[in-house]
Amino acid sequence: MELAMSNNNPDKFDPPKHEEILRVLGKAFWSIVEHYALNQREQAILLGIKENRQRLNTLKKEVQIPDDPDKILRVAHLVGIHKNLRILFPQNRVVAYGWFKTKRDLFDGLSAMEYIAEDPMNSLPRLFSVRRLLDQLRVAG
Template identity: 25%
Template sequence: MANQKKRPVREGDGLQRLDVSRFAPANRRRLSAPALRTFLTIADLWGLTEEQRLLVLGLPARSTYHNWCKRVREHEAITLDVDVLLRISAVLGIHQALGILFPDERSGVEWLTTSHGALPFGGRPPLDLLTSGSQDGLLSVRRFLDGARGGLYMPPGSIDEAFEPYTDDELGFQ
């Protein structure tokens, strides 16, 4: 197999194609300012320091970060890199999951900042992983919360605590 030539992937090979138009500058420009404004609002809610914000965004230069912030606050257009947009997307997903899993924003922020015994966090607050500077850290928190939304990892919420499982008779199995 090591001597086999690799043939080019062609249309109709049954392989799924990545839609590269999503990464086109025009599309990134359309998404960048609203994404960054939303990120800044969430970062304020979570109480992130400037250093933590820079880490979440992939460590852009401070001057670059401040230029982005100034321009989006003045509703000017900017074009962020794909990496930065992916990071912001992860933050948006984390924020959404916290809103689903917890009854109010304060509880979600408390979860982020409290030590957690789950394997990805190793007894540290999820915010530490989120602000580690790595894309993988952000995505690990996002995946954990997505799993929790699906019923994994976390105990049931107050609405589910009194749930009585259905019996076979109630489901029509006899």
């Protein structure tokens, strides 16, 4: 995302517009969905929406996410997870993209995706906890 220079002061930058943030996050979400081979149930859980094939297909076709602060936060955490995995496994995309669905002792034998999906009402805090765990692993690495 490029920052535009302010017309009033060349030393200041205008923050990105809400629509631009949504566009970038929509593109990022649907790219991550492809990389991690997430099915529609998993997509809905990560977005915090009801599983509705038609709605998900429309969002995917239009490369969008719902315009809602909760959904924006969810996708931001997912982008953070993706970034961490690419940093932790820079030479092995197969491992990076498989990590999210690989069962781990860290999640009591569940994959990160299963851990998030296990309690849909708490999927946002669980998504956040997976991101924080990866943040810590990245920093410690």
